[in-house]
Amino acid sequence: MKKANRVAICDALMEKAKTDKDIVIIVSDSRGSASLTPFANAYPERTVEVGIAEQDLVGIAAGLGSAGKKPFAASPASFLTMRAIEQIKVDVAYSNINVKLIGISAGVSYGALGMSHHSLQDLAVLSAIPNMRVLVPADFHETKKMMEAIMDDSIPTYIRVGRNPVEEVHENDDFDLEIGKAIELRCGSDLTIIATGEMVRTACDTADLLKKEGVEARVLDMHTIKPLDEEAIVSAAKETGKIITLEEHNVTNGLGAMVAKVVCEYAPCKVKALGLPDESLITGESAQLFAYYGLVPEAIAAQARALLE
Numbered sequence: 001m002k003k004a005n006r007v008a009i010c011d012a013l014m015e016k017a018k019t020d021k022d023i024v025i026i027v028s029d030s031r032g033s034a035s036l037t038p039f040a041n042a043y044p045e046r047t048v049e050v051g052i053a054e055q056d057l058v059g060i061a062a063g064l065g066s067a068g069k070k071p072f073a074a075s076p077a078s079f080l081t082m083r084a085i086e087q088i089k090v091d092v093a094y095s096n097i098n099v100k101l102i103g104i105s106a107g108v109s110y111g112a113l114g115m116s117h118h119s120l121q122d123l124a125v126l127s128a129i130p131n132m133r134v135l136v137p138a139d140f141h142e143t144k145k146m147m148e149a150i151m152d153d154s155i156p157t158y159i160r161v162g163r164n165p166v167e168e169v170h171e172n173d174d175f176d177l178e179i180g181k182a183i184e185l186r187c188g189s190d191l192t193i194i195a196t197g198e199m200v201r202t203a204c205d206t207a208d209l210l211k212k213e214g215v216e217a218r219v220l221d222m223h224t225i226k227p228l229d230e231e232a233i234v235s236a237a238k239e240t241g242k243i244i245t246l247e248e249h250n251v252t253n254g255l256g257a258m259v260a261k262v263v264c265e266y267a268p269c270k271v272k273a274l275g276l277p278d279e280s281l282i283t284g285e286s287a288q289l290f291a292y293y294g295l296v297p298e299a300i301a302a303q304a305r306a307l308l309e
Contacts, residue, residue, distance in 0.1 A: 077103030107248035188216035
């Protein structure tokens with residue numbers, strides 16, 4: 001079953017809004033692309049439309065948060081995190097205001113539209129801002145659990161999701177999700193694949209492929225980029241000795257760099273960071289970009305074999 005994570009966000013907000021009148025959404029001509037139209041139709045008095053004005057989107061969200069509301073501000077990740085970065089840093093994080101920022105169509109979801117619409121720096125930039133929590137769910141089950149976990153707290157948060165329907169990573173909602181704690185989806189002692197977001201499904205498929213060859217690969221779903229689960233990383237480094245990181249993000253200062261920092265400091269081992277290169281990418285649909293840049297199971301398995309040698 002496939003379902004877009006952005007749809008799961010709307011479902012969670014609709015359910016919570018039944019009993020919590022402080023839930024509000026702020027959109028920048030993005031209610032459709034964020035799949036929030038059902039919420040806007042059901043609760044027009046709790047929907048703020050600012051038009052294509054991302055700085056205003058974040059500033060208004062911060063104002064609502066400071067007044068006791070629980071704002072969720074949704075906009076394409078490429079615009080939300082680049083155009084409004086000062087407002088995110090100052091109005092939300094520095095002021096430590098309860099605002100949940102939803103970056104939709106992140107990574108290369110807008111693949112064919114090119115660099116202007118790609119969001120490949122957001123994890124690096126947002127993680128470098130004090131007080132800001134950074135979350136990247138793997139599938140709609142995880143998105144639902146993540147939304148349930150954060151809707152009643154007051155921590156400034158950035159939630160990053162893609163645009164397209166994604167395959168299930170979890171079979172259902174019957175699993176524990178703790179913010180800041182990675183989930184082990186495959187056990188193994190030969191090497192570890194640490195993945196985040198929609199790359200987690202790819203990591204699992206890679207591990208299944210390697211298992212047919214007799215290679216036992218551990219898979220960690222690093223759904224929380226900040227605070228990072230350093231304990232899980234150190235355990236993986238000590239117990240498997242080799243790590244591959246996998247992300248739909250620029251390899252510069254993303255998940256791979258964060259993992260390498262932890263490994264270098266606490267448990268040195270080989271780390272191979274796989275992601276998108278530090279360049280203007282080719283134009284194409286997201287699946288075409290993944291294949292071209294080696295973010296598919298067959299190519300990742302080849303990298304694993306080379307690491308094991």
